Amino acid sequence: MREKPGSAPAVRLKRTPQRLAILEYLEGNTSHPSAEDIFRAVSKKYHSMSFATVYNTLHALTRAGALRELTIDPERKHYDPDTSRHHHLICLACGKIFDVPEAIRVDLPKAMAADFSVVGSHIEFYGHCSPCRNKRKAP
């Protein structure tokens, strides 16, 4: 089961320095970091940072609709500060996640459209990015 979008509770979020640091790291970040990536990056400036705070902030931001949780990598969750409709490409060699601007509009086949109300969709592309493709050719 997953979090229902649009059900942001009316909680006032406190602007703590830890949260601001996480927000700053996330701002415009297109690397789709995991919680650990975020923890490591922010810890450099903030030695007292804890995982609990990272997860707490991530959840708060997700609930507030400012962040999107990605369930692409079977090993761990990744976080995307870009909440606009777009898709992703995962390199099978290096594991990096890339943005794919939505230009593609997908619809349910007519036969199913009557039985489901679709709220959103997400495409995952699997393939190889050029650095990894080149590594293959010249090892």
Place this chain on the structure above:
Amino acid sequence: MREKPGSAPAVRLKRTPQRLAILEYLEGNTSHPSAEDIFRAVSKKYHSMSFATVYNTLHALTRAGALRELTIDPERKHYDPDTSRHHHLICLACGKIFDVPEAIRVDLPKAMAADFSVVGSHIEFYGHCSPCRNKRKAP
């Protein structure tokens, strides 16, 4: 990082009764069970069944290309015995996963097509199945 498809090792699989029971349960199953679902179902007949064996079998079948691991549910993996190209729909209310026959062919935007070689793609639809829609109206 994820398992590269098509790299099935040349290991001879043994047809143990446990594996056959798991295979039988999976055969034609469209419920997209989790490892625990499978464990519970097969345990009824097979009291000695262990999780290690379930996971072991699941990996073996996945490596052999007879099974597809789904990374849709953030909580746990689900398994799909249908390895043909198709997509999925997840009900946001009940969490059930439904098959969406591929009829939709998606391509990378031209701008990216030069930088990636795409091996496959998978669409996840989010919405509500009719039972859940009806429950909403009449609670």
Place this chain on the structure above:
DNA sequence: ATAAATGCAAAGCATTTGCAGTAAA
């Protein structure tokens, strides 16, 4: 003041692994 956030450690789950015994081949 007061409600929420932090940080630590412990707990929770899903999944993996080591290994001795067991059973296909």
Place this chain on the structure above:
DNA sequence: TTTACTGCAAATGCTTTGCATTTAT
């Protein structure tokens, strides 16, 4: 007989939680 599989238990890794303390409002 050889090689793989089973099942148990312990270990791992990501994520969550409880709680006393601190901090933003």
